[in-house]
Amino acid sequence: MPNVMLRYNDKGELLFYVAKKDLEEVITSIETDDGASWGGTVELSNGDRFFIDPISPPPEFPTTLRFKRG
Amino acid sequence: MSEMTKEQTEALIQEVLEVYPEKAQKERAKHLTVNDQSVEKSSKCITSNRKSLPGVMTIRGCAYAGSKGVVWGPVKDMVHVSHGPVGCGQYSRAGRRNYYVGNTGVDTFGTMNFTSDFQEKDIVFGGDKKLAKIVDEIDMLFPLAKGISIQSECPIGLIGDDIEAVAKTKSKETGKTIVPVRCEGFRGVSQSLGHHIANDAIRDWVIDPATGKEFASTEYDVTIIGDYNIGGDAWASRILLEEMGLRVIAQWSGDGTLAEMENTPKAKLNLLHCYRSMNYISRYMEEKFGVPWMEYNFFGPTKIEESLRAIAAQFDDKIKEGAERVIEKYKPQWQAVVDKYRPRLEGKRVMLYVGGLRPRHIIGAYEDLGMEVVGTGYEFAHNDDYDRTINEMGNATLIYDDVTGYEFEEFVKRVKPDLIGSGIKEKYIFQKMGIPFRQMHSWDYSGPYHGYDGFAIFARDMDMTLNNPCWDSMTPPWKKLGEETAIAAE
Ligand code: SF4
Numbered sequence: 001m002p003n004v005m006l007r008y009n010d011k012g013e014l015l016f017y018v019a020k021k022d023l024e025e026v027i028t029s030i031e032t033d034d035g036a037s038w039g040g041t042v043e044l045s046n047g048d049r050f051f052i053d054p055i056s057p058p059p060e061f062p063t064t065l066r067f068k069r070g
Numbered sequence: 071m072s073e074m075t076k077e078q079t080e081a082l083i084q085e086v087l088e089v090y091p092e093k094a095q096k097e098r099a100k101h102l103t104v105n106d107q108s109v110e111k112s113s114k115c116i117t118s119n120r121k122s123l124p125g126v127m128t129i130r131g132c133a134y135a136g137s138k139g140v141v142w143g144p145v146k147d148m149v150h151v152s153h154g155p156v157g158c159g160q161y162s163r164a165g166r167r168n169y170y171v172g173n174t175g176v177d178t179f180g181t182m183n184f185t186s187d188f189q190e191k192d193i194v195f196g197g198d199k200k201l202a203k204i205v206d207e208i209d210m211l212f213p214l215a216k217g218i219s220i221q222s223e224c225p226i227g228l229i230g231d232d233i234e235a236v237a238k239t240k241s242k243e244t245g246k247t248i249v250p251v252r253c254e255g256f257r258g259v260s261q262s263l264g265h266h267i268a269n270d271a272i273r274d275w276v277i278d279p280a281t282g283k284e285f286a287s288t289e290y291d292v293t294i295i296g297d298y299n300i301g302g303d304a305w306a307s308r309i310l311l312e313e314m315g316l317r318v319i320a321q322w323s324g325d326g327t328l329a330e331m332e333n334t335p336k337a338k339l340n341l342l343h344c345y346r347s348m349n350y351i352s353r354y355m356e357e358k359f360g361v362p363w364m365e366y367n368f369f370g371p372t373k374i375e376e377s378l379r380a381i382a383a384q385f386d387d388k389i390k391e392g393a394e395r396v397i398e399k400y401k402p403q404w405q406a407v408v409d410k411y412r413p414r415l416e417g418k419r420v421m422l423y424v425g426g427l428r429p430r431h432i433i434g435a436y437e438d439l440g441m442e443v444v445g446t447g448y449e450f451a452h453n454d455d456y457d458r459t460i461n462e463m464g465n466a467t468l469i470y471d472d473v474t475g476y477e478f479e480e481f482v483k484r485v486k487p488d489l490i491g492s493g494i495k496e497k498y499i500f501q502k503m504g505i506p507f508r509q510m511h512s513w514d515y516s517g518p519y520h521g522y523d524g525f526a527i528f529a530r531d532m533d534m535t536l537n538n539p540c541w542d543s544m545t546p547p548w549k550k551l552g553e554e555t556a557i558a559a560e
Contacts, residue, residue: 024454
């Protein structure tokens with residue numbers, strides 16, 4: 001259950017950053033992001049997948065959230 | 071390496087690894103690689119931030135060094151107590167040359183060494199009482215000190231002292247900021263974790279308690295983060311930002327103060343020079359206070375120009391014009407430097423091995439002088455640093471992580487660079503091997519190297535080292551004579 005810092009990069013993509021693992025990847029897809037809620041399985045540019053129960057209303061970035069390995 | 075191909079470099083790594091026992095060989099192989107710009111993520115080719123192998127000569131430091139020496143030490147108006155035995159602080163005292171203005175011993179304390187000088191009885195009975203007494207003494211002797219940080223050395227964690235409790239009570243009593251830092255040397259694999267711990271301590275004991283403090287901010291407030299003012303680096307950077315119309319409200323932490331740190335969340339933009347040591351607090355301020363941060367590079371005119379424009383792009387037209395003005399103004403200055411030194415340095419090959427930022431940031435400055443960096447490596451970088459390095463380095467160049475004394479020597483023997491930039495522990499080995507060397511941690515008692523002013527000094531220093539007449543005297547006269555007679559006899 002890593003603590004993940006989420007922030008936008010210069011290109012406006014959402015970055016997924018885990019300090020302890022030096023993991024800094026762009027989120028390529030997210031299961032639910034329909035304006036009402038945000039979450040589900042996220043996929044990163046390196047192919048890793050993580051999961052978070054959908055949050056509604058969607059969180060404001062940058063923020064830190066806890067994800068599960070998915 | 072212009073004259074080495076990818077295969078040759080790979081073969082070189084293999085050859086160097088051969089002397090190790092099998093297990094060590096496997097382990098070290100992960101830390102050495104040939105640069106390939108087509109690799110997007112460094113994790114595919116290099117492993118970093120791992121424990122050094124027992125038995126090899128590593129050049130790393132400890133977490134205490136990362137916290138006391140790097141992050142906290144330069145905060146000039148605080149007293150930093152090296153809590154534990156006297157050696158850790160005394161042997162590292164004032165070694166980093168973080169310049170500051172102030173009256174040392176009155177309102178600033180940068181070059182002084184404060185220690186609780188642990189003795190056997192403190193280890194046996196605990197040192198909390200002693201710490202409380204020290205805080206009182208500091209408060210009495212140095213009333214102008216704005217705060218105290220307690221930098222734990224190894225024994226503190228081992229004997230389980232409760233420095234947080236002491237800090238809390240004493241802070242209430244004295245009304246000053248007292249920061250306990252759990253940076254015992256045994257934590258983590260290098261000084262890198264010390265940076266992180268120090269950042270967290272700033273977050274918990276400085277930034278958060280100061281939230282809500284009044285500060286008259288402007289639209290153009292920026293901070294310089296991760297510049298330790300080595301030889302005056304931060305000053306040489308600051309004037310450029312100010313000339314383009316920005317207001318620098320804090321320097322972290324070279325020539326910095328406690329008040330500046332407290333005001334940082336009020337800035338419009340945090341400018342991050344050393345990513346490795348201060349990205350943690352920058353990320354925190356972005357999340358908690360909505361202050362964006364960006365990395366920049368003030369080594370060498372090409373990178374400075376890029377950075378000034380990128381910084382200005384975050385602001386309005388007035389600043390953008392300001393940036394162009396600054397770039398124009400300094401062009402003749404750096405052009406003269408390049409004209410003078412480039413012919414003397416052109417084509418020279420450099421190998422670097424430094425801490426967590428310079429192995430990539432300084433490459434541009436060498437390139438501005440027509441030099442080429444053919445090998446680079448970090449003592450304590452993480453993979454996000456290598457991600458940022460791959461594109462800066464040429465293809466087929468060497469990259470080494472936490473290089474061992476043996477590996478570094480062997481690489482140098484084979485690659486034969488014209489100049490090496492590394493630390494004091496490496497300096498004399500390579501000088502004795504007859505290779506020009508610059509100590510690139512504290513600029514070999516020179517500096518600044520940041521900014522346009524720094525570039526002029528950087529170029530002069532490289533020339534002074536490389537073209538020093540002493541390198542022609544490497545062969546003793548009697549051996550030279552022998553050569554000549556041999557030729558004459560032929
Ligand atoms: S490892 Fe421990 S004893 Fe050694 S310098 Fe660091 S804090 Fe001091």
